[in-house]
Amino acid sequence: MQDRPPATGGGTEARRPATRVRKRDGDTEPVDVGKIVRAVERWVADLDEVDPLRVATKTISGLYDGATTAELDRLSIQTAAELIGEEPQYSKLAARLLAAYVDKEVRGQGVASFSQSIAYAHGLGLIGDETAAFVARHARKLDDAVDPDGDRRFEYFGLRTVADRYLLRHPQSRLVVETPQYWLLRVACGLSRTPGEAVGFYRLMSSLAYLPSSPTLFNSGTRHTQMSSCFLVDSPRDELDSIYERYHQVAKLSKFSGGIGIAWSRVRGRGALIRGTNGRSNGIVPFLKTLDAGVAAVNQGGRRKGAACVYLEP
Structure with missing residues (x-):
């Protein structure tokens, strides 16, 4: 070879x-x-x-x-x-x-402190006027309260959820405009009347000893301060106008993260006579399918799945 x-x-x-x-x-x-x-x-x-x-x-x-x-x-x-x-x-x-x-990502937008984050987000239309004014009045005390080591307390999947769903984002670029600690302090400021109260509440949340429910974490300090978790809604009357009025009400509540409990007992069952047309009713199931599709479409402002629970009297 x-x-x-x-x-x-x-x-x-x-x-x-x-x-x-x-x-x-x-x-x-x-x-x-x-x-x-x-x-x-x-x-x-x-x-x-x-x-x-x-x-x-x-x-x-x-x-x-x-x-x-x-x-x-x-x-x-x-x-x-x-x-x-x-x-x-x-x-x-x-x-x-x-x-x-x-x-x-936050600092790349020129934000170097909590008060700057609030001012920036307020300029983008994300923060309510009252919270923006509160933070501006007490900027130094609130900026000094931020715990730089607070993020070390998170596990990955918890912080991943926070980053994907809870942090405020720029309306166009979709970059986050607040860090996890700024987010918690923003929530505290939206619920407080004094800077001392805000700092105390922030420290409680930053330690992960306590966290409020998701609507509060989503909306506190923003322009839409709906912070209740659950809404109980009475049954619509057995007529189309009342049923579709309830759909509208449920959609508005779900938009800002409310969970819905709604009765449907007044609506006639399958086979019941419809006097206006002399026909027979298809029952409540088609109406509940429409309710389900509406809650899914609103999707709690695009941040998580909507939820509705229907109650029927036995």
């Missing part, structure tokens, strides 16, 4: 070009595993079962050339989350990486 011909290029094998990422200022740089390891190490001081190098190498393996640093951050969060099944401490790591990502 003949020997293989010698490799060209002086014996040096051709190497694939290094994967590059695009930074927020538009410049690109090669992916540096050491830099990712150091970014992860910032959050693992008390997590002795977490391996930052493993997270970094798995993150890089999922990258493509030209990805943004924001995509790199999201991929590292996803990587840590995928390891939760093997080691529960990765839940804390994923939560901390997500909190850091949210913080970058």
